[in-house]
Amino acid sequence: MPVSLYVTLIGIFILTIWIIWNTIYHRKKITVMTGMMISMVLGMGVGLTIGVILGILLAGDLFSSTLLAMIIGIAAGFLTGLPIGLMAVLDGALAGMMGGMMGAMLGEMIAPEYQDALIRVMFLLLTGTIIILFQLMQQEFIKSTVLLSHPVVMTVLFVLLIIGYNQMGSVIPSSPSPNINNNHHSMSSNNLVIQADEYSFSPSHTEIMAGEKITITLDNIGEVEHDLEIKELKAEMMEQDSSHNHQKNNKEVHVHSMAGEKQEISFVPVTPGKYSYICTIPGHAEAGMKGIIEVSSS
Secondary structure, rough: HHHHHHHHHHHHHHHHHHHHHHHHHHHHOOOHHHHHHHHHHHHHHHHHHHHHHHHHHOOOOOOHEEEEEEHHHHHHHHHHHOOOHHHHHHHHHHHHHHHHHHHHHHHHHHOOOHHHHHHHHHHHHHHHHHHHHHHHHHHHHHHOOOHHHHHHHHHHHHHHHHHHHOOOOOOOOOOOOOOOEEEEEEEEEEEEEEEOOOOOOEOEEEEEOOOOOEEEEEOOOOOOOOEEEEEOOEEEEEEEEEEOOOOOOOOEEEEEEOOEEEEEEEEEOOOOOOEEEEEEOOOOOOOOOOOEEEEEOO
């Protein structure tokens, strides 16, 4: 798992504990309405952010990502409202449940090329929201004189966090394909196996090099037909070994496989960049059969 993803998850945990601890410590000064607002904001924010992360990491398993995100969101809202009273508990738990549901659906639906950016945006939005929430708590009942609690100081720290966080590597775990170096017409070769199931690809993120010969094997372990098409990738020397003709009349890298079959296509990518690949069978991409392939310069 990438370091930046660890940082994101640990950051969410620390921010959540920070607000819950302040709520417990100052519980006697907090009114019911204020407590309801705090638990609702934290439950919704944590549920939504965690839901997006789980929806992306567990792409193709919307049930599990939604259930886990709801549980985490409900827990955040429940624990925040517990020191205040039943109304705050209900408000926080319901907000956490709603946030978890929406976040998981958003993470499942987002295109692969935007997944990394979405997680970063959601984490920074959650951080900013919690900073604003803490400032409201500071004015209402905390009234701390510590320098770090000053709005200007917290704003500067937040800006530094944005700069540093965006300098970190990808948040999405990548699955680099194994390199098989051999001299065949002075060109390196790379074999990549992508499994297709109902309804996801594994891996859903991989990296290759421009100028090397790539052989993709589409291993259909599902119960219905699937295909794989890399959108807008410029490639040369496309060769396909297929027992049935499903090649489209365009220049897209495209391979089709019936249930239980393995089919291959070989090509040489030309232009570095990020490209999405999908299953073009009607309804499959919408159900989660998407991925991203990064072509780096040789």
